[in-house]
Amino acid sequence: MSNSSIYLKALPSWFVQPAAKWAWISLSAFATLQGHFNRTIFDAPWAGQVSDSSLAQTNSSAHFSRLQNINTTDFVVYDSKFFSIIGAEATIEHVQKLAYQSHEAPCYIQNTRQLFFVEWGPPGGVDGIHKWQYLLDVDTNSLKKIVTDPPTLNAHGCVSYQDHLYVATDGAGSSESGSLVQIDPVSLKKKVLLNNFFGQPFAGFNDLEMDREGNFYLTDSKSGWGREIVNFAPPTNPSIYFVNNTTMQSKIIWTTDGNANGVAISPDGKTLYIPDTGVSNFRPSNKNPYGKRMLWAFDISGSGAVLANKRMLGNPLSYFYDGIRASREGWLFAGSGDGVDVIDPETGFVLGSIRVGGGSNVAVSLAFGEHEMWIVGSTKIDPGNIRP
The missing domain is CATH 2.120.10.30 (TolB, C-terminal domain)
Structure with missing residues (x-):
């Protein structure tokens, strides 16, 4: 599947139809951000100030299908181990x-x-x-x-x-x-x-x-x-x-x-x-x-x-x-x-x-x-x- 953001990676092929919303961070893309960026230690990485429109859209907008924008996800992945720890059946529910x-x-x-x-x-x-x-x-x-x-x-x-x-x-x-x-x-x-x-x-x-x-x-x-x-x-x-x-x-x-x-x-x-x-x-x-x-x-x-x-x-x-x-x-x-x-x-x-x-x-x-x-x-x- 094509990826419309360089900051997110496609979910693994074996991770079929997850029950919740996932975002897999591309660490290589985040290693060298373009333009202005800033956040405090109290803000999540996707809540920071950025001038790169592509990153801003990745952080907050909803235009992906399987690739969710970061700020509307249930699970954010930094390492592929996380997929097997949590599993595709995982859900988050407010009770x-x-x-x-x-x-x-x-x-x-x-x-x-x-x-x-x-x-x-x-x-x-x-x-x-x-x-x-x-x-x-x-x-x-x-x-x-x-x-x-x-x-x-x-x-x-x-x-x-x-x-x-x-x-x-x-x-x-x-x-x-x-x-x-x-x-x-x-x-x-x-x-x-x-x-x-x-x-x-x-x-x-x-x-x-x-x-x-x-x-x-x-x-x-x-x-x-x-x-x-x-x-x-x-x-x-x-x-x-x-x-x-x-x-x-x-x-x-x-x-x-x-x-x-x-x-x-x-x-x-x-x-x-x-x-x-x-x-x-x-x-x-x-x-x-x-x-x-x-x-x-x-x-x-x-x-x-x-x-x-x-x-x-x-x-x-x-x-x-x-x-x-x-x-x-x-x-x-x-x-x-x-x-x-x-x-x-x-x-x-x-x-x-x-x-x-x-x-x-x-x-x-x-x-x-x-x-x-x-x-x-x-x-x-x-x-x-x-x-x-």
Whole structure:
């Protein structure tokens, strides 16, 4: 098939009749752009300013058949590996639209076939203190607002493990410190597992990951303080805590003067991935283009309690990485504003992007289901029918 844009490549011949809209970027064409071009780190590549009319048309107009313009696609390809990771059957569907702002902490509950997620941050609740959690039935698309017993305040991150939800919270003012809690998704009974480091309150947990043995990796961040959910200055720089699930002994294993956000473990349990999101400033809240946006990789010791061989895996193409998860095959999936980037864990290259609502929504965090991925962010939840 003829290609009317030098910036896009024809889809592979074996990739027959995809169910969604795809664009395959010609990296050689993008390597030497003509005329004037500019964009900030917060804009997606196809949202930049360009004087080349052909590129402008490729980015935004709808005049292709199988070759979609970039800004109306569901999937953008940078590397041919992305085709087989996602598959031609993949679709993007909006299943819920809520009136509130950011949504966080998605957890797929296999036994009940439900998705747990929360509304996070002001203006929810009273003075930003919220206890809004939801269960979405993935078969019927019915949504139920829940309250745990006792209530869980300011939930921010979640992992589903052995029939329970493990949730990281920001804390709530002076009444409750940032905590690690266990929730029974059926009875909704909540149990606090950890709420201090030897008498020191946590700044406010952002996210968590668990290894095969059930040990915890918790990101303690400035986000709760920045949103004025907690009313004390962070006691330490943003850090990663390792917590032994048997003894509940805890220790800091990494710290940054940026911000600790998402965290993920490779399927073999040997590598920890941490996005540093110092690009987000707090009090006043703004985005600093010179702030840290790195995605770090570390080797994990046999005990799990020591990190070594720190290396920078990469920076996002745009925006910054928020929630991050590793698939069963080791690919990294990270919320990156316009959508979810799929990252090669060996090279750090972005293989492709899963765009949320054609880029009209912000992808914050994600969870893998049976054969789909659930994405939460600003205003909507999107399941991508992919093979994680």
